[in-house]
Amino acid sequence: MRRRSIDRPTRSPSTFGNRSLTYRELNERSNQLARYLQAIGFNPAAPIGIYLDRSIEMLVALLATLKAGGTYLPLDPAYPAERLNFMLQDAQVERVLTRSLPPLPTVRSIDLAAESDAIARHSSENLPAANQSIAYLLYTSGSTGTPKAVQILHKSLSNFLLSMRDCLRVTAHDRLLAVTTIAFDIAALELFLPLIVGAEVVIAAREVTSDGMQLAALLDRHSVNLIQATPATWRLLLASGWQGKRDLKILCGGEALDRALATNLLNCAQQVWNLYGPTETTIWSAALQVAEEHLETATVPIGEPIANTQLHILDRHLQPVAIGVPGELYISGTGLAHGYLNRPDLTGDRFLPHASGRLYRTGDRVRRLANGAIEYLGRLDHQVKLRSYRIELGEIEAVLRQHPDVDQAIVLLEDDRLVAYLVPGCPAEVRLLIQRQLPSYMIPSAFVELAAFPLTPNGKIDRQALRELSTVQAIRSTSIAPRNAIEAELAEIWAIALGLESVGVEDDFFALGGHSLLATRVVAQIREAFGVELPLRQLFETPTIAQIALTLDQSRLALPAIEPVERSGVLSFAQQRQWVLAQLEPHHPAYLIPAAIRIQGGLDVQILHKCFIAVVERHEVLRTAIHTIEGQPVPVAIDHPPVELPLIDLTALPMPETQMQQFVSQNSIEPIAIDRAPLLRLRLLRLSAIDHVLLLTLHHIAADGWSINLLIREVIALYDALIQGKPAALPELPIQYADFAQWQRQWLQGEPIDRQLAYWRSQLQDAPPLLELPIDRPRPAVQTGCGQSHKFEINPATSRALQQVARQAGCTLFMTLLAAFQILLSRYSDRSDILVGTPIANRTRRETELLIGCFANTLVLRTDLSGNPTVLELLRRVKQVALDAYTHQDLPFEQLVDALQPERSLSYSPLFQVMFLFSPLCRPSRSKI
Template identity: 35%
Template sequence: MAPPGRRPRRSGPLRPPGKESCPVPDLVDRPPLDVPLLPELVARWASERPNATAVLAAGTTLDHATLDRLSRRAAARLRALGVPPEGRVAVLATRTVATVALFLGVLRAGRVLVPLGPDHPADRTARVLADSAPHLVVADAPSSLPEGTASVPAAAFLDDRSEENEENADGPCAARDALHPDQLAYLLYTSGSTGEPKGVAVTHRALANCLTATAADSGIRPGDRLLAVTGWTFDIAFLETFLPLVAGGETVLAGDGEAGDGHRLAALLDRTRPRFLHATPALWEILLLAGWPGDLALEAWCGGDVVSPRLAARLTARTAGVRHLYGPTETTLYVLSRLLPPGPQPGVLPAGAPIAGVTARVTGRDLAEAPAGATGELCVGGVALARGYHGRPGATALRFVPAPGTVGGRLYRTGDLARRRADGEFELRGRADRQVKIRGHRVEPAEVEHVLTGHPALTAACVVPVAVRGETASLTAVVCPGVPVPTTEAARRLLAGVRERVAAALPEAMRPADYALLPELPLTVNGKVNRALLAALAATRHSAPAPSAADAAPPDLGPLLRGRLTRRRAGRPGVPAVVFVAEGREEARALDGWIAALEETRPVWLLDPTAPPDATRPPAAPFLLAGLRRGASAAFRVAAEARAAHGAWPPLVIVDPAGPSGPPPGRRPPRELVQWVRLTGGRADDAGPETAEADAADAAWRRLTGHRRPLSLGPCDVPGVPSDDVAERLAALVYALG
């Protein structure tokens, strides 16, 4: 019998009967579904389940009837304001039930939704607004918009109860704006990991097809809950938000602070008991590291980045099932799906078969289809394809190409390498554009990462190339141990074992020349591994000058800042120094634990920026700065001085900022060089209460650095004062980055 409050685990497979034995052609090409569009699918439940909860967020609920009424009201308001059909409406809103109604209203009105991220840096938001040129900007947090941006409050759309607006909600104007399947539904900007962010234009037909196919494949039923954790600017958020609504279910929105904190997310799962949760591999790892025991009534969906076999095996043991999803933003949410069997997983996880309405091909030269078993570029076709990139016909033509042997058909070139198995399902083999050449040998970093994550002591790995004079000279492997590494000697032993494994499995050209340990991999705002940050830090490690044994300090560091620096005892020769920044003596004393943990490995300096400077120039980059609480803003000021004097930002580690202060506009380091470390309060078995002040600091520093969440090194007994274990972990972090 299931424990009280839990649904019993269902017997039998989650995959529909007979699907495993489908013939290969049916798996590769499934015809599109003839279905209504999203607004009609959602509106159905306003009459069939009017009083049932549709959306839940922070204790506030909307039933299906109220959601329908509010979305019609928002659509009528858009028409009254003169926004034309397919006019772009940018929305910057927090994770509330009202935001879901507003999004649905924009889609119902036939206008194009452009979601903005409240926690995104202002410069990115400005670029998105400039590129999308919206007809209207709606915001419930206008302070997050670039200065001078005109906006309309979100409440104005949902609270307009005027007689004229209520009539327009269902009157002739609404009928005149009836949706066409090929109208655009949303414009979503890519993360920029492959270049300047581009707006991907997705149609109502593509969105409705994916949602309906997912509802059929997953078996979601009226009343089922899905916990939505992804930010609005990431495409899978549309699946998480609207899938329950088209099936008569309930969307539960995780708060910003809950979505990236393993302890809080585990508590939310325990309170809400959803049937489905989709998360990136990194977020699933965070949840497991927080001690989440699992839920045998929960179906775990995982996508958005490479899923390791070990993670998949751990999740299948703790949940009702694990569904592996794959799909670029340009192919509408996802296009391949596979329910993984329980138990140990193969070295390469199957990505599965196409959903309804999607074609998938492994291609070779000239887009000719490769034979089964061969590796080539994965190309996707069918109704899932986006219209293209907004305002970029050249970029559209490069990626959305004519499908050979068809009249008017298109394929999207994903840039992902794949192999089609004999059973018709696909395996992913890394990125074609991540291949690098080292000493004349072509190397695929994903293959190296696969070997690294097979080590029993590691939970994650990322391999990045290091370039010298424009050419790739070596690889750096960033690896994450499953348990904290307490000492430098333990780290050396672990890495020695990793090197032995790599040497036994890979030829010399594929072996990383450098290794770094991190507690976890940093993520982008969209929850993917931040390869740009890791590459920047790897390049900094590679180019850092090595002090001589006679003088372990960086050249001229003391004379340059005499009067502002207090020298600690010298650390191990030949490694870069660390400069700690503290505002005031009290904060300087709080840094003693960090400094003591680092002194064994490198020179340590303590900088008090409130003291009058004697020097005319700041220290030369590269070096590391770490601020604690108020010292974070001081660290930015000193980093800006270094940039002004030497033309380069130093890598910057911000430790547990407690306030929203930051650098002046224009004096902000690139977020790829900013690592945000936060301490958690309480003991190891008690995550401690979250305060409004901490949540405000989280939001402010996410906007500042571009990080979706901090890198947590806690817990510690007294918030803000590191325990020995936490100090050692910070020392390991700085050792890896420096």
């Protein structure tokens, strides 16, 4: 620094934002701060804490501490207070240098801003060299969970910097970007290496280091030609669309550099260096300039040792191993740390006496290849024993990374099973790949897909955080989807309680991370949702959804059963509302459920026609006409109504696809009269002999979204049987829709309706009648129902991130997206009381599962966004609102409106004016018939 301040006094060594210092200014300011520290009588035996955000002041403080003869301890302001306090007490820190940050307890904080005048009064002359052997302390994670402080010597740091200068050929013309927290040892290269050669370091702000696009912009803005980062940061840059720079030298270290990332980086830079070294041997101990020949193994080789450093591959008896034989890597030389502060036992275990001098035992498993390169095979503590088999987790990870959709893979042993974590990956496809290459005992039991791996503050993958995620994010290797409404509702309850996106009906509750407290919560939700008192021990004895569903099915006899009854001429509440709307606007297309189904291949039209006739005969509601007698609706079931399937041949027309689209559009708005049966319309468009489009339209008074899927499944089953000459067999329907309508009218009286209505009165008390959104035209006096659609796609990365947020918050994806939507509505309306409607299938009774009919209900979800809640807090609120609404979903929306009598207007709908519907997007369904 002294030499640079003389031969390059006006050159800028450091830039942060719009600020910079010359070498002379940096030298003088660090001299003044060093003399200030000496003047106040700091204790050289006690480390000085550097508690500063990334800035030029941070660099001044580091240099001043060393010049004053002190040892610095970097303290990252982003660290939890508990960890900072441990470090301060364990290292016996007496003074901390800080600037405009909250004071730390137990130590004296020196605010550089407040003390600036006092510091400036000290001489800026150079100080004599200090006689202090320890340059800095750095805390690393310990296997017991207690961090340990590594003591790095001045001579070790000097040897490292001079070696890097020569190895990387760093000159005064280089400009290096510093992106690493000072609490990670590699920051010393970023901050000090430029200073010893007269180059410049550009210090990136904390918020920039975690944003790939901002980082790429900073690289270009400052013409940076040298940057060091962990693989995670390089992936962040590449994911942002960064294309690289021709004159760039890339330094990559901190974790193994896999072949895929190395290949991408070689296309982005002039040079790519793979750096290896543990903290205990002073930052990097080996370096390799990556070339094409280094990409033959799963990970790039470690490289050659830096100056005054030796690498040894030894067996457990500390004897050298043969070429190609795996062993443990030991390091000797000038870079070895003094040891661990106040941990003589641990120092003796890791730093060993040897004929070659002291050895540091790295715990890394490596082997020397025939070409002399050293291949990294993984951590020895990543080698596990499972069911008597010794397994190298790195081998499984290498196979996983072969899949083109997998960017990163980590495998951990958790509770006697292997769990694979993938970014991003497709678990089903990855499982097929790994089954072809590995023995069964090496196949993970679970695959967890993540948007990104959690990172430590040092930018390394946080394996402990992955273990903590596993109980709430595991995706089972085999998962059977719910097969009926009871199982579906139980799966929803379990998924929320366990923090999972989905749960299979045969999955064990406790194997998924359940415990007695969660079991109590689940039993309470079952009681509210199903009206059944399930003993807690039942969940322990039968811990799968399939078993609990069977128990519930047998226990629900306490509720009134739905049984066939004499036709009483009543409509369900949902039908009643549809009838009223149909009287007001009989031709409105909003009451239709249209579908267009592409049928490719040979088609027997007559058999298809017979299938629809059979389905209409099977479901009474489809052949029920709604007559109006003396102003009241009267449902009348019609025996054998005419079911027509007209065939419209488009083959001779020009552009049949265009003609087909016109038919589809017209079909979706053409009304269906409800006073004539059947309440569905069919048309078959022929585009060629092997290409047809079936237009299917149902009236909402007879069906809902669940119904149309059920109808299609039944038609496929009937067609498949008839085309093979087999008798058509569908499960017998226990009731008809008219039986449900009569049951609903009787059940929703007295106590059940009072209990549900009491909840909704409380929930919607004093609710705002209208969501006032800023609009660019007057609201019409009467709703027109005219609107438009805006289609857009959420990219896969955002989708995965949303799913991860949902899992971490213990919410479903519906709840997470609803929260985001309500934030949007709140921002636009400048209101914190947001009401949104959402449809719900409302098929909680077993008798209704196979019935076509209008069962769907509408729930009002009222969320309080006041108090500027965090996203996680808002998700908790949305989750509670949704769960409460599900519990009270039986009250028909029509009854709710009638009971509450909200302020009415023809210009907007009552209670809510915005609906939110979520259906997981799947690939187009293809069925073979």
